[in-house]
Amino acid sequence: MNLLSVSNLNVNFHLKGQDLAALIDVSFTLNRGERVAIVGESGAGKSVLGFSIVNLIDKPGYIKSGSIKLDNKEITKMTRPQLQEVRGKRIAMIFQDPMMTLNPVLTIGAQLVEAIRSHTRISFKDAKNIAIEKLHSVQIASPEKRFHQYPHELSGGMRQRVIIATVLLLNPDIIIADEPTTALDVTIQAEIIQLLLDICRNNSMALLLISHDLGVVSRIAERTIVMYAGRVVEEGPTLEIINDPQHPYTQGLLNALPQMALPGQRLNQIVGSMPPLNERPTGCAFHPRCPYATDQCRQQQPGFINSGVSTVACFMVEDMLTDTNSDYDEEID
Template identity: 80%
Template sequence: MNLLSVSHLCVNFHIKKQELVALIDISFTLNRGERIAIVGESGAGKSILGFSIVNLIGKPGYIKSGSIKLENKELSTMNLRQLQEVRGKRIAMIFQDPMMTLNPVITIGDQLVETIRSHTNISYKDARSIAIEKLHHVQIASPEKRFDQYPHELSGGMRQRVIIASVLLLNPDIIIADEPTTALDVTIQAEILQLLLAICRDNGVALILISHDLGVVSKVAERTLVMYAGHIVEEGPTLEIINDPQHPYTQGLLNALPQMTLPGQRLNQIQGSMPSLAERPSGCAFHPRCPYATQKCRQEQPRFIYSGVSSVACFLVEDMLNECAEHDQEAM
């Protein structure tokens, strides 16, 4: 049985009598201990998908249809009390900015202890011991000292380690990490990613890493989902997607990485920008930015097809596979 199953998920926003579609027919699974990544530019729907999994989509957004199951439990229809048994205990979330997560006027220790005691009946003393143990686990020096400090007294990397410690307090099955290294410098980014990877490996925790950077993803995730304008456009093993990207959008993301250009050259970029929810194009949503777009791309939505070990929604790839199949048949 899959630990997490998302099937045909659709999320809408009802704004000024308009129905704006944010996620369209999203389906994927996550096994216990597996590490997957959700990749795409800002506005692709990555964070909305992460919030949807733990049913944190607030009005005017709502889950229109589809299923989100944690083992055999449907999350999308749970009430608040039922969700409180899942959030933190079964599925924990790391947000982009730790200063938005940590309360600036409460000490680190009191925030960690409050998290533990809100889900258990243990004493303050025992909760304090667990909190200090988790701070030590995420390689925070002098955890007893940090326990009594306020968030502003810690560096950005240290605050992110505190957030990781907080999600470990209740031993969750799944961690959703939404751009966990965005505000950190490159050296600290690498440390945080290695820490997350080690924690997941050592504890058998499944990870959903949300990122715009395929370079970051390549170091952590076993499998990658590429999102564009609310759709998954490509899915497969991370190394396969990086070494042999099928969808033109995935190719564009890879070519835009700084290491893909020589020193002194302009960085590559995908022409145009992500469409807004109110201006979603017809057919394949990527066609206005795609150098290979045809009339069919402008009119029809491509279906998922298998290309090697990956799945991709692209008419170009579909046509190439059909041509190869016809050639092979003629050769026989």
């Protein structure tokens, strides 16, 4: 049984009298201890997906249809106390801005101790010891000193470490990390990513890493899901996605990575931009930006096909596979 399974999830936003789709038929699974990345440009629907999983989509958004199951229990039908239990103990979220989670008027120590004592009846002294140990385990130097400091006295990277320490206290089965390193320096980014990786491995936690950067996810996720305009367009083992991307959008994302350009060369950005919800093109939403688009792409939504170990929604890939298979059949005849 999958730890988490999302099936045909549709999330809409009511905006200016219109009911607009932000997620369309999104399906994927996450197994215990597995690390999966969700990638795509700004506006792809990555955060909406992350929030939907913990049922945190608020008006004007709503889950229109589909299913989100945690250990086979339907999250979309849970009561408020059941949801709080899930968010507190089973699934933890880490955001780009640690200040979304940290309270600016409480010391780091007070917040950690509160988190511990909210679900365990122990003395302040014992809770303090656990808190310091957790700060230590996320490689915060001088944890005894940091314990008494306020969030604003810490750097961005250190605040993110405090958040990870809080997550460790909860010992969840799943961490959803939404662009956890985007606001940080490149060197600090690498450290935090490594820390997340170590923590998930050592504690058998599953990780859903949301990122617009395929370079970052390649180091951490075993599987990658590529999203465009609210849909999944490609999914597969990360190595496969990086080394042999099938969908023209995934190819575009990879070509746009800084490490793909030669020194002095301009980055190969994908021409055009992600459409807003009320301007989603007909057919394959990527067609206006796709160098291979045909009339079929402009009119019809491609279904998913298996290409090797990846799954991809693209007519061009489908046609290529059909051609290859018929060549093979002819050889056999």
